Amino acid sequence: MHIKSITIKDKRFDLSDGAGSDATHTTPQYAYAVCCLHTDTAVTGVGLAFTLGAGNDLVCRAIEYLAAPLAGREIEELMSDFGAVYRKMVDSPSFRWLGPHKGVVHLALAAVVNACYDLWAKSRQVPLWQLLLDLTPGQLVATLDLSYMEDVLTREQAVDILEEHRPTRQSREQVLATGYKGYDTSVGWFNFSDEKIVSGTKKAMDGGFTALKLKVGSDDPSRDIRRARLIRETAGSEATIMVDANQKWNVPEALDICRKLGEINPFWIEEPTHPDDVIGHQTIARSIAPLKVATGEHIPNKVIFKNFFQAKALDFCQVDAVRVGGISEFLTISLLSRKMGIPVVPHVGDMGQIHQHLVLFNHIGMGHEHLFLEHIPHLKQYFVHPAEVSGAYYQVPQEPGSSSDLKE
Incomplete structure (x- = not known):
């Protein structure tokens, strides 16, 4: 299943009667910047990032930049070493300057990444929770970027945590x-x-x-x-x-x-x-x-x-x-x-x-x-x-x- 094209949607939803309000965000409009990964089949991967409306268009534009290299990729091949793909996206030199790893660009990354996992689960015809449980510890950890974690969580330790809990x-x-x-x-x-x-x-x-x-x-x-x-x-x-x-x-x-x-x-x-x-x-x-x-x-x-x-x-x-x-x-x-x-x-x-x-x-x-x-x-x-x-x-x-x- 290959990713053939990518579309982005700016979806905003008004709330009523005080719903969603808090001490800092008093008049919220719930919104999603949506990444859609279209394939050579009828299946589409959908990923969400959440905002409160204003600026949602900026996140959508950033999704365009980050998702573009995914076109042409086959989903199983992409996810087999997704941690490396993730790090390449998150550490893209010009975009990294805008964060690093925060703000509009990182929200856009969430939508792109979530679309990849959604497509992967759909391609295997299972809900996401089942996909994650079906992966071996090594396969799951291969989808993660553990850079800057090495002082507290190495790749081996991550695998060990998952291995430890498999028997129970x-x-x-x-x-x-x-x-x-x-x-x-x-x-x-x-x-x-x-x-x-x-x-x-x-x-x-x-x-x-x-x-x-x-x-x-x-x-x-x-x-x-x-x-x-x-x-x-x-x-x-x-x-x-x-x-x-x-x-x-x-x-x-x-x-x-x-x-x-x-x-x-x-x-x-x-x-x-x-x-x-x-x-x-x-x-x-x-x-x-x-x-x-x-x-x-x-x-x-x-x-x-x-x-x-x-x-x-x-x-x-x-x-x-x-x-x-x-x-x-x-x-x-x-x-x-x-x-x-x-x-x-x-x-x-x-x-x-x-x-x-x-x-x-x-x-x-x-x-x-x-x-x-x-x-x-x-x-x-x-x-x-x-x-x-x-x-x-x-x-x-x-x-x-x-x-x-x-x-x-």
């Missing part, structure tokens, strides 16, 4: 029968009224959700405290509640407000300060313990994740395959997280479409703990094969590919 896979394959547990983010958007948070919380819990997330980061911290108490009182003491500041606070503010939010016993406090501030996160994590810090939604690449892990600056890794360099870099970061004992709970800029596959592989193939996966339903109607959540569990996708196809 069966004990974790029960997840294929139950589905993967979800948590609900859509109950607590920043612009929602108190009444809407209460009604949304009740509806989510009636649907089986026991884990919920609230957006915080108000100019008046007392609003955050009031709303946090409200969701805790509505959900009850046994519910798992996370709060997410979306980078709003400086470090002193974070230290003060996190301690106050501690009264509702949050499972984690997410993105408490600027996403590049490793030492700031380290300071917060040390100071508010045993409260835990989650971050990664805006961490752009494996090197910065490595620094966060080394500094013990986070407790939960929220890597997102439509922000870092696609599935390949997601798997690299997941392996590093596994080696360093950090749970992976992805952010789902793709609305959980690709990540429902990746968490299944992380759990079965790497032995990552089955915690839960974020659930955001706002774009469900636009996907050909939308993620299906029943009783608060993601149902295991069966269609070939990564579930990334969008309706025309």
